[in-house]
Amino acid sequence: MIPRYSRPEMVSIWSPETKFRIWYEIEAHACDAQADLGVIPRENAEAVWKAKDVEFDVARIDEIEAVTKHDVIAFLTHLAEHIGSDEARFVHQGMTSSDVLDTTLNVQLVRAADILLADMDRVLAALKKRAFEHKDTVRIGRSHGIHAEPTTMGLTFARFYAEMDRGRARLVAAREEIATGAISGAVGTFANIDPHVEEHVCAKLGLKPEPISTQVIPRDRHAMFFATLGVIASSMENVAIEIRHMQRTEVLEAEEFFSPGQKGSSAMPHKRNPVLTENLTGLARLVRMAVVPAMENVALWHERDISHSSVERAIGPDATITLDFALNRLAGVIEKLVIYPENMLKNMNKFKGLVMSQRVLLALTQAGVSREDAYRLVQRNAMKVWEQGADFKTELLGDAEVTAALSPAEIEEKFDLGYHTKHVDTIFARVFGENGAH
Numbered sequence: 001m002i003p004r005y006s007r008p009e010m011v012s013i014w015s016p017e018t019k020f021r022i023w024y025e026i027e028a029h030a031c032d033a034q035a036d037l038g039v040i041p042r043e044n045a046e047a048v049w050k051a052k053d054v055e056f057d058v059a060r061i062d063e064i065e066a067v068t069k070h071d072v073i074a075f076l077t078h079l080a081e082h083i084g085s086d087e088a089r090f091v092h093q094g095m096t097s098s099d100v101l102d103t104t105l106n107v108q109l110v111r112a113a114d115i116l117l118a119d120m121d122r123v124l125a126a127l128k129k130r131a132f133e134h135k136d137t138v139r140i141g142r143s144h145g146i147h148a149e150p151t152t153m154g155l156t157f158a159r160f161y162a163e164m165d166r167g168r169a170r171l172v173a174a175r176e177e178i179a180t181g182a183i184s185g186a187v188g189t190f191a192n193i194d195p196h197v198e199e200h201v202c203a204k205l206g207l208k209p210e211p212i213s214t215q216v217i218p219r220d221r222h223a224m225f226f227a228t229l230g231v232i233a234s235s236m237e238n239v240a241i242e243i244r245h246m247q248r249t250e251v252l253e254a255e256e257f258f259s260p261g262q263k264g265s266s267a268m269p270h271k272r273n274p275v276l277t278e279n280l281t282g283l284a285r286l287v288r289m290a291v292v293p294a295m296e297n298v299a300l301w302h303e304r305d306i307s308h309s310s311v312e313r314a315i316g317p318d319a320t321i322t323l324d325f326a327l328n329r330l331a332g333v334i335e336k337l338v339i340y341p342e343n344m345l346k347n348m349n350k351f352k353g354l355v356m357s358q359r360v361l362l363a364l365t366q367a368g369v370s371r372e373d374a375y376r377l378v379q380r381n382a383m384k385v386w387e388q389g390a391d392f393k394t395e396l397l398g399d400a401e402v403t404a405a406l407s408p409a410e411i412e413e414k415f416d417l418g419y420h421t422k423h424v425d426t427i428f429a430r431v432f433g434e435n436g437a438h
Helices: 009-012 016-037 043-052 058-068 071-083 097-133 152-177 195-205 220-247 273-287 290-298 309-337 341-348 354-366 370-387 392-397 407-415 424-432
Strands: 138-143 146-152
Touching: 009 097, 016 058, 016 071, 016 138, 016 195, 043 071, 058 071, 071 097, 071 354, 097 195, 097 220, 097 309, 097 424, 138 152, 138 341, 138 392, 146 152, 146 195, 146 341, 146 354, 152 220, 195 341, 220 273, 220 290, 220 309, 273 309, 290 309, 341 354, 354 370, 354 392, 370 392
Parallel strands: none
Antiparallel strands: 138 146
């Protein structure tokens, strides 16, 4: 991923230096297990650990690979240069390249998941804080982009919190599913290596042994992982889209923080654009771009092919680095989001009480008017608001058919905003727990 959308901690997981360090640890732990079994001499296993503080030379490994055309062999050759060819002769005993590559990839994905989980915790904390801050801040809810009925800004944040919390739970499950390793040798039969080696290596790396591998770890696990990242990215975009809408000039219910010295446009000095949330929409597309290739990687030929390899070399770093950056950007946007409650009320009242139409409809049916007639009466008056700029309550009070069923006091009561927010505490308790309403 390009540096513009990268954070150092996540990038380091995918560096060649980190990859070779994990390869080394797999080989060294495997040698220890082989020595435990008496398959190789203990002194040879101990000799491998002479390289534990070595900074592997990436350029040298690339140089060897240019000749061997095989990355794992190039690494093993370089390792032998450090510990001696005789000491290294039992390294990779009974193993195959996928034992190293697949186990390493899963170590990297687990580490990436841990960072992403911390990122999501920051997003969740920001959403929760803003939800409670604006629990009772009334704004208009919209369906199809059109005014519907009153809600609160706190419920908007709470909705996003609940969605992100589900995403976090999915990521925990995806991390658990991807945390397996395989040291099972060619075609996964353990013919040339004891299963104890796999168990030992996995324990050292914080993984579980893959129950059955076919020289490769099954790619349905990876498909699940990247699909989860894609869903999280979509939830992230869901938040970004709402903020982008709220920042529109004719809405202006909220906007991204505009810092001192910031410029919105090279041509128009007045501009304050939602650049961060627009950026998040684009980054979400990049993360989702990994999902379909990960799904297609599930179907491999027989016990092994490498059609998945080139894909994973790209989507592993790109998807995790991008999502890490994006989640932190999202958290920052939410933390600093500037909210305008006055504009929310102004927007809601733009059509002079029109958003209370359902309450009047229901009251008429409760008063004995058929639903069809009630709908006709309410819509007739509502259209005058749309088309003539009339006041909805005034029109209802002047409609003889309406006042035949409802008294002026009953009509007046239907315009109480508190009616729409009376269950906010109940919803908060559902989202945030029993103390969520307080």
